[in-house]
Amino acid sequence: MKIPGPVGGWVSAVAALLLFPLFVGGSMFWLSLAGAQAAMILAVTKAYQDAARWRAPAAERAEGPPAAG
């Protein structure tokens, strides 16, 4: 599955979710932590996808242009 958005955006979401309990109190701590962990996993997955595409641009070009839509 291709992760949408930039890696930096996902990392920003992680930071926001980790800071969130500071503003709303400790009651949301575990929920925010779980959200931050999920966002970080998406950020790293996206980074791997970007890196794989960056490493093999020639291979992608050999496959031809991406289909429209």
Added chain:
Amino acid sequence: MSENAVERPPLPALTQALVGPPGKVLLPLVAVAGLIVLDYTSMPGGGSFTPLLAGLALFVGTAVVWVARFAVGLLRSDGRPGLRRHWVRWAAAPVMGVIVTALVLTGAPFSARFALSESGLEQFARTVAADTGTVRREDQWVGLFPLTSIERVPGGARFLVSDTGFIDRYGFAWLPGGAPAEESHSEYTHLEGPWYVWESRF
């Protein structure tokens, strides 16, 4: 060298960092979090609360990042070779966590700090106990402890360690004749020899 390789924009630094092993940022942050926790537990009754909270926040943040990077690296076929190649760097953060936890559970940070300071503290306590004047002593570092509320007591001396405890405050009492009778706002816990941990209750 192909022309395409020159034209290709570099991989963003953040992307490079996330697909690589823990390095210049994550490992020092884990070490700092560990040192903050070790410093906190090396004080009688625990050190200052604010740095501890910062250290725990740092620990949670680094754990979230490490777990995600390790899990994704492990699950992806293009991530596993990196885990094998840089296993020492991957192992460094959890090893630091285990070492810090073990040291905290065994009370080693407090024992080590007290042992390193004991001779200086004893020399200082003898001076305070022998002091017959009424001049208040200034706060000062003795050994590895910042001391405050330094005073002579019947049979010895006692002093608090700055920024200890959350509500109550903690320090040391040097009482060669044994712990004194119960006091309303003080409690003494025997440490070793003539030394007691002095808890000054709020």
